[in-house]
């Protein structure tokens with residue numbers, strides 16, 4: 001079983017016997033069953049044209065999502081739930097469709113390299129729909145506990161129904177070749193002769209090479225060992241468990257815990273939920289309990305709890321880049337508990353509306369929405385107006401690859417270069433909007449050095465009134481004791497970098513500043 005399979009990055013991993021396909025089996029359509037012996041895998045004897053003419057709904061769902069991602073630049077995590085509802089998939093089929101969709105998207109780089117060896121022409125000359133069907137077939141054959149004949153027959157049936165009979169013959173022939181070796185053998189063959197370790201890691205762990213280089217540099221820039229890159233890449237390929245937060249003073253985790261959620265170990269009022277459709281929980285539907293990565297919860301809490309260096313008034317809080325409202329909801333609830341008020345700013349109107357929805361469970365007298373470019377808060381009329389400011393800056397998102405399976409294939413190094421300018425400008429605006437003795441949190445869900453430590457260094461070199469605080473200590477005091485064991489640097493002038501392979505969170509970065517004059 002490969003890292004693109006069913007493992008969870010933030011829960012204990014399955015034991016190898018179970019992962020290897022030796023015990024849990026799927027039946028002829030690929031559903032979980034006991035298949036019995038481990039003898040040679042068999043294919044259906046019937047010709048592709050004679051096989052099942054009705055495409056399996058779970059596979060059809062996955063195919064439609066891959067098509068929407070490729071054709072409309074859609075986000076899989078948004079399209080998939082809608083398609084699952086449209087096709088009325090039950091919980092088991094929804095799980096199968098999710099695993100198939102996300103696994104095929106994450107593993108795309110490696111699967112394409114394998115497929116390229118089995119197709120007699122360049123992959124970009126294939127009909128894109130055929131290529132998506134081949135990726136789905138490859139993922140089932142190489143990384144899921146689906147019998148080969150089911151992976152093959154069902155993919156061929158799907159292709160015949162949604163693409164055409166001609167395509168199904170090609171798909172049948174190519175997937176038969178793919179199935180002749182397991183993923184490990186394919187990987188070994190593909191990397192043989194690749195001397196560059198980044199290029200080899202990029203192939204085996206299905207990341208673009210520039211991202212592997214950037215993550216390796218990021219590990220070093222944040223004081224870790226470059227050899228952790230393999231663990232980090234593997235963590236990016238595992239499905240994250242849903243993290244919940246009960247908004248402090250408003251929500252309760254009781255319902256989630258009754259439904260089988262487990263209490264969070266990194267941050268208060270949080271839980272891990274593996275019970276399937278999260279919308280089943282009334283507390284989630286009403287907005288008092290929310291889905292939010294524990295790393296995001298931690299950085300919001302650290303800003304809310306860090307003592308203001310010079311004490312004094314603590315009434316006006318600003319979330320400069322609030323859309324779609326995850327941190328704003330937690331900050332607004334914490335602000336309300338402090339007797340403070342939050343302004344949640346977001347320049348994109350449709351995202352500002354999402355922020356309003358995110359805050360629906362919180363007393364409306366304690367927050368307001370603003371819709372403007374965050375850089376406007378650098379203007380004189382806002383100067384010194386806020387006690388705490390969150391800059392959760394637009395970033396490359398390289399720290400959240402496990403949540404957005406297609407995003408790694410869309411990003412380019414140019415995106416990072418463009419974003420760093422805006423990040424610096426937003427940080428300048430925040431340092432202007434905060435009062436002397438107030439606190440600014442600069443946060444990214446990327447560990448890229450250009451978006452994190454370089455932005456901090458640039459700010460400190462051009463703004464003599466900005467002072468970096470002990471971010472490590474602030475984060476530790478906002479966390480449950482579990483974080484301390486994950487050892488990280490503390491001390492004046494420290495910044496924080498969380499990691500999926502260590503903290504089981506997104507790779508959130510945070511630097512806390514105060515304004516000294």
Ligand SMILES: C[S@@+](CC[C@H](N)C(=O)[O-])C[C@H]1O[C@@H](n2cnc3c(N)ncnc32)[C@H](O)[C@@H]1O
Pocket residue numbers: 296320321322323324325326327328345346347348351372373374375392393394395422426
């Ligand atoms: C990383 S997201 C923020 C996530 C949010 N804090 C949350 O927890 O849900 C960055 C946000 O910044 C917004 N943004 C982009 N350009 C901006 C600008 N010039 N000023 C303020 N916000 C901006 C984007 O629209 C996006 O919603």
